[in-house]
Amino acid sequence: MSEPGAKKRAVHCPGTPAVALPEETSPGAIGSGSVDELRSLTLAELKAVVGRLPESLRHIAEYHFGWKDERGRPVQGSPGKLVRPVLVLMCARAAGGQAEAAIPAAVAVELVHNFSLLHDDVMDGDATRRHRLTVWSAFGTGNAVLLGDALLALAFETVTALGRGSAGAFSDALLDMVQGQAKDLAFEVETSVTLSDGMTMAAGKTGALLRCACLLGALSAGADEARAVSFGEFGAHLGLAFQLTDDVLSIWGDPETTGKPVGNDLRTRKKTLPVLAALSSGTAAAERLALLYGRDPARPTGPDECGELAALIEQAGGRSWAEHSGQQAYAAAIAALERARPEAGAAVGLLALAEALVHRTS
Amino acid sequence: MSEPGAKKRAVHCPGTPAVALPEETSPGAIGSGSVDELRSLTLAELKAVVGRLPESLRHIAEYHFGWKDERGRPVQGSPGKLVRPVLVLMCARAAGGQAEAAIPAAVAVELVHNFSLLHDDVMDGDATRRHRLTVWSAFGTGNAVLLGDALLALAFETVTALGRGSAGAFSDALLDMVQGQAKDLAFEVETSVTLSDGMTMAAGKTGALLRCACLLGALSAGADEARAVSFGEFGAHLGLAFQLTDDVLSIWGDPETTGKPVGNDLRTRKKTLPVLAALSSGTAAAERLALLYGRDPARPTGPDECGELAALIEQAGGRSWAEHSGQQAYAAAIAALERARPEAGAAVGLLALAEALVHRTS
Numbered sequence: 173m174s175e176p177g178a179k180k181r182a183v184h185c186p187g188t189p190a191v192a193l194p195e196e197t198s199p200g201a202i203g204s205g206s207v208d209e210l211r212s213l214t215l216a217e218l219k220a221v222v223g224r225l226p227e228s229l230r231h232i233a234e235y236h237f238g239w240k241d242e243r244g245r246p247v248q249g250s251p252g253k254l255v256r257p258v259l260v261l262m263c264a265r266a267a268g269g270q271a272e273a274a275i276p277a278a279v280a281v282e283l284v285h286n287f288s289l290l291h292d293d294v295m296d297g298d299a300t301r302r303h304r305l306t307v308w309s310a311f312g313t314g315n316a317v318l319l320g321d322a323l324l325a326l327a328f329e330t331v332t333a334l335g336r337g338s339a340g341a342f343s344d345a346l347l348d349m350v351q352g353q354a355k356d357l358a359f360e361v362e363t364s365v366t367l368s369d370g371m372t373m374a375a376g377k378t379g380a381l382l383r384c385a386c387l388l389g390a391l392s393a394g395a396d397e398a399r400a401v402s403f404g405e406f407g408a409h410l411g412l413a414f415q416l417t418d419d420v421l422s423i424w425g426d427p428e429t430t431g432k433p434v435g436n437d438l439r440t441r442k443k444t445l446p447v448l449a450a451l452s453s454g455t456a457a458a459e460r461l462a463l464l465y466g467r468d469p470a471r472p473t474g475p476d477e478c479g480e481l482a483a484l485i486e487q488a489g490g491r492s493w494a495e496h497s498g499q500q501a502y503a504a505a506i507a508a509l510e511r512a513r514p515e516a517g518a519a520v521g522l523l524a525l526a527e528a529l530v531h532r533t534s
Numbered sequence: 535m536s537e538p539g540a541k542k543r544a545v546h547c548p549g550t551p552a553v554a555l556p557e558e559t560s561p562g563a564i565g566s567g568s569v570d571e572l573r574s575l576t577l578a579e580l581k582a583v584v585g586r587l588p589e590s591l592r593h594i595a596e597y598h599f600g601w602k603d604e605r606g607r608p609v610q611g612s613p614g615k616l617v618r619p620v621l622v623l624m625c626a627r628a629a630g631g632q633a634e635a636a637i638p639a640a641v642a643v644e645l646v647h648n649f650s651l652l653h654d655d656v657m658d659g660d661a662t663r664r665h666r667l668t669v670w671s672a673f674g675t676g677n678a679v680l681l682g683d684a685l686l687a688l689a690f691e692t693v694t695a696l697g698r699g700s701a702g703a704f705s706d707a708l709l710d711m712v713q714g715q716a717k718d719l720a721f722e723v724e725t726s727v728t729l730s731d732g733m734t735m736a737a738g739k740t741g742a743l744l745r746c747a748c749l750l751g752a753l754s755a756g757a758d759e760a761r762a763v764s765f766g767e768f769g770a771h772l773g774l775a776f777q778l779t780d781d782v783l784s785i786w787g788d789p790e791t792t793g794k795p796v797g798n799d800l801r802t803r804k805k806t807l808p809v810l811a812a813l814s815s816g817t818a819a820a821e822r823l824a825l826l827y828g829r830d831p832a833r834p835t836g837p838d839e840c841g842e843l844a845a846l847i848e849q850a851g852g853r854s855w856a857e858h859s860g861q862q863a864y865a866a867a868i869a870a871l872e873r874a875r876p877e878a879g880a881a882v883g884l885l886a887l888a889e890a891l892v893h894r895t896s
Contacts, residue, residue: 325709
């Protein structure tokens with residue numbers, strides 16, 4: 173899972189227009205406050221919650237969230253797009269509630285997202301994220317593990333106060349995320365990973381938290397179970413579409429702006445969805461790809477080999493499959509949103525956000 | 535935090551008789567079932583919950599809990615003493631409830647205890663526990679982090695179903711544990727750690743979970759808040775007494791039976807409570823100890839130096855302080871238990887367990 177705000181390069185999704193991220197949406201389009209206002213509300217509460225950590229961990233948390241640098245000096249610029257919290261608050265409005273009432277849920281979702289970033293970076297050995305050293309890389313593995321635990325503990329505390337329905341949805345999501353990450357780790361050593369395995373993994377790693385975000389937003393508005401579940405399905409499909417876009421960008425995006433090293437996923441032989449689709453295509457390109465992917469990932473891979481891998485995945489249909497599947501998942505998200513009967517005003521902003529996430533040109 | 539069952543060596547606590555661990559207590563002493571029965575009830579449910587993990591993690595969990603070896607073969611012998619779950623179930627009975635109703639809480643407490651063991655071993659770099667390789671050491675850091683996360687997710691799911699009171703007590707304990715561990719990590723680099731800092735750390739790392747265990751047991755029995763809080767205080771004081779015993783054993787215990795390498799805490803210059811008490815004594819031994827403790831812990835320390843450190847701590851009064859403080863904490867635990875007005879039959883077993891934990895000769 174990576175932060176969409178970190179991506180700055182266009183990817184061409186046939187038949188779908190590129191749209192701006194909804195921070196540029198006019199305030200009136202999503203109800204009583206703009207996306208910027210929702211983001212500010214969340215950020216203030218998030219900072220207050222993180223401010224309760226012991227000093228040694230707070231310092232590292234402020235670095236991790238991009239509010240401070242390694243030496244504790246404030247960082248100028250955007251505090252990040254806070255996509256998941258904004259999704260919680262927009263779903264709250266779309267379900268007929270007030271965004272303000274959903275702020276604790278929004279904060280909990282952002283906390284658990286960052287718990288997973290911290291621990292995934294340790295497990296994956298990723299040394300950089302968004303052009304900065306990851307926490308384990310800058311402050312050591314112990315601090316990265318503990319800060320992740322701390323953010324999860326704060327998230328528990330927050331959702332516990334929201335009642336059993338929200339806490340149950342939250343713990344379901346957490347278990348799904350852990351299972352997704354377990355699959356992802358297992359993929360590193362398994363040689364016979366299927367596309368179906370990959371889809372299950374993505375549903376856990378990315379879909380579960382976006383499902384939870386939308387479900388919690390709807391529950392905060394007092395939505396009945398069926399309606400809340402539809403909001404959740406909107407989030408789950410959106411999560412898969414989001415992941416497919418992410419996988420495409422990670423292979424064909426511009427590393428200058430993704431914040432990840434050139435061909436990172438390819439060099440580490442990561443079995444992302446376009447790769448799994450390509451491998452299952454039965455083409456000559458798939459055979460050659462399987463041969464190259466089977467090689468020892470510890471062996472250095474030059475830019476030429478990354479280029480060859482990307483070309484093979486594209487030739488074997490992995491890219492077009494991912495783009496097509498992304499469109500299907502997006503369509504399924506919209507259908508679920510329709511079933512959720514969103515309030516008209518709020519629905520416009522929610523659709524703009526969804527479209528921006530999936531069809532992002534950055 | 536280490537498992538009391540791993541310790542096999544007597545430590546002399548003046549004025550208090552050594553007692554056997556209550557697995558040898560007669561069944562009638564604690565109500566309708568023996569400690570062995572309580573342990574079996576918990577173990578069956580714990581195995582069922584762990585059995586829901588994805589296969590790759592389940593395998594590692596079964597190793598971690600000591601049910602299987604690295605290759606997945608069943609391990610013969612004791613499944614461990616399950617001290618914390620037994621404490622939950624005994625407190626449930628002592629508060630007038632049924633042990634059976636408290637099993638989910640008991641399982642949640644054992645899960646969170648094991649989450650902390652897994653992550654603490656990563657953070658502390660401890661390669662062995664109970665004579666076996668730790669999970670990070672046998673299966674890699676990524677698996678140890680993820681299995682910890684998974685056990686915590688299962689624990690959270692379990693307590694969520696118990697209602698807001700229990701879930702709130704659980705998340706309080708988790709936050710305290712994280713804060714205790716943060717202090718413990720910070721102690722590694724800080725040079726001016728006070729005894730008061732050490733006591734706060736121990737309250738978080740060990741006291742918080744035993745408080746939670748007793749509180750959850752009482753809540754499962756429908757105890758009112760004041761009574762449940764008294765049970766919690768019993769657990770918190772017991773936890774401190776338990777930690778003091780542990781610290782004494784880690785310096786003067788027999789490594790053959792503690793399962794930790796000779797003088798492990800001393801070699802890594804761990805600022806345990808007896809050490810902090812010794813350092814604050816203003817004696818000549820304290821000065822010499824401060825000098826030796828200030829040396830680079832990466833430098834190899836021979837058995838002679840460990841022996842000298844242990845002798846200096848004892849000369850500076852660290853051992854007698856720890857033993858005396860342990861007795862005080864134990865007395866405070868008993869006073870709290872009296873305030874909790876335990877059911878007579880169950881109280882006997884609870885007292886025997888408490889005494890065995892604190893005055894353990896093993």
